[in-house]
Amino acid sequence: MAGIYIHIPFCKQACHYCDFHFSTQLKHKDELVAALLLELQIRRNYLGDAPIDSIYFGGGSPSILPAKDIAQILQYIVNNFEVNNAAEITLEANPDDLNKEKLKAYVQMGINRLSIGIQSFIDRDLIWMNRAHNSAEAKSCIKRAQDIGIENLSVDLIYGLPELSDKEWQENIAIALSHDIPHISSYALTVEEKTALASFINNGKQKPLVEEKTAYQFEILQSVMADNHFIHYEISNFCKEGHYAKHNTAYWKGHSYLGIGPSAHSYNQSTREWNIANNHQYIDQIRRDIIPSTIEILSLENRMNEYLMLSLRTIWGADLNYFEDAFGSANKNILLQKAEDKIKNKWLSNANHKLNITNNGKLMADKIAAELFF
Ligand code: SF4
Structure with a gap:
């Protein structure tokens, strides 16, 4: 069992809490996609001949790319790796990117699971987080994906936000559940170094987060999900029977994976490595046939x-x-x-x-x- 992760390091705008690697400048997008294909070629033997059971487009915001770019990368993987017929192929998407055409293209190219970064159904909190979508888009994109036939959906929700009351948090969860979604990933808001949120707190523009409130909202989450017969299979992940995320479960169970793209991590049982988190340097080195990674022998x-x-x-x-x-x-x-x-x-x-x-x-x-x- 093995997986392939592709990091798409672009976002429309920077969410205030986020410390993932991404750029809001898309001007070198084509060079980056070409470098991803090149890295796949250079590292095609990394996993030996292990069959690929999952492919995951993460980021950043993979859905920001034109669908043809994703199709090209996916096709390359299918042509050059031993991809299992039943492989889970997930793409992380933001609600504002999910128009009908893109969704249709995803189905056509073989994406069979979407992980949608909803985070909240409340406009006040979406604005506070600097998300690029609003709550109406959050709801309508789920329906659109389901109408087009993508049933295997996961949505992300965040709790512990400063203005989010316990009642509103319960309502957020209820709205997600009312859309008949088989998988929910839910994370506590955390303050990561070098984020806008950290600097707002440091300069007094934002009060520090309240740990007890976060802990209580986690309790609410656990109890509501249990009442709705979801399996709490990982600290931040809940699913209906048969909808475990194969890709992430393989990480947690220690299976090997190849990570492609700037900042992506790879693991093959004996070493772990991570690519440089810089788009320009990544492209430059891959073009010179160098994998820009740091390797740790475990x-x-x-x-x-x-x-x-x-x-x-x-x-x-x-x-x-x-x-x-x-x-x-x-x-x-x-x-x-x-x-x-x-x-x-x-x-x-x-x-x-x-x-x-x-x-x-x-x-x-x-x-x-x-x-x-x-
Ligand atoms: S869309 Fe996702 S990756 Fe991009 S800034 Fe927001 S949270 Fe980070």
């Missing part, structure tokens, strides 16, 4: 920590039998010792040879995993 400790970090975020938890086979029984025993106080505090459970984060521990999942690190 030590035993790295691999154990990575396994804990990813697996504990999921419903499947950390499998102690797997841990013992892969990393040795001495390390499994050390892990169990480290886990003891967290089990006592009811942040972790240990049952059926699996360590799982409990509902109490979910909002601190990364911290708990970090405290188990080797």
